[in-house]
Amino acid sequence: MSTFLFTHCMARTERASPRLLCTAAQQKSGQGSEEDQHAEQSAAEKGLAEEKGQLEDQLKEVTDKYKRALADTENLRTRSQKMVEDSKLYGIQRLCKDLLEVADILEKATESVPSEEVSSQKNPHLKNLYDGLVMTDKQMQKVFAKHGLVKLNPDGGQKFDPYEHEALFHAPVEGKEPGTVAVVTKVGYKLHGRTLRPALVGVAKAP
Incomplete structure (x- = not known):
């Protein structure tokens, strides 16, 4: 009886061994497959991260180019607008310079x-002529002012300004501070705040 039981147990053990081996092999194979999948997943994630970084760099580059292009466009628009405004304001500059010669003649005539x-009543014709010249000069100055052209006639004692005055000479002048306008030989003009013709002046200096 004991011999029969031993033989039966050995037979069952021999039949069970291939299954155990197969199960162990499957478990080992499954572990290897999981490792491969993990490696593939890690490689894919790394590739996606690199691609994301490249796309972010490209996006930053495109954004910077867009901002620069936008700034250039705005600067061009501003410059163009300034040119149009300057053209409107200073387009008559050449005409004004020519008219200044006429204004100078009128001023010298008066x-x-x-x-x-x-003031004498001896020569009424001369007085009428003089009054006509004065009226013409005043009317011309009104027209000049209407178009932004104003006379630049520095008062005595005004500090010399190289942007508005042109010094013809420097000389000691009694009662005048050095570096101030002592005498005006020819008035200047400004067009919309910009010096069109500087006033010709003599400048006082220290004795």
Whole structure:
């Protein structure tokens, strides 16, 4: 009886061994497959991370180019607008310079008439001519002012400004501070705040 049981147990053990081996092999194979899958997943994640970084760099580059292009466009628009405005303001600059010569002649003509001759009743024709010149000069100055052209006539004692004045000479002048305008030989003009013609002046200096 004992011999029969031993033989039966050995037979069952021999039949069970291939199954155990197969199960062990499957478990080992499954572990290897999981490792391969994990490696593939890690490689894929690494590739996606690299691709993401490249896309972010490209996006940053495109964004920077867009911002620069936008800034260039805005600068161009601003410059173009400034050019149009300057053209409107200073487009008459050449005409104004020509008219200044006429204004100078009128001013010299009125200054050349002696004041006693004007106030005297002996020569009414001269007085009428003088009054006409004065009225013409005033009207011309009104037209100039209407278009932004104003006379630049520095008062005595005003500090010399190289942007508005042109010094013809420097000389000691009694009662004048050094570096100030002592005498004006020819008035200047400004067009919309920009010096069109500097005033010709003599500048006082220290003795």
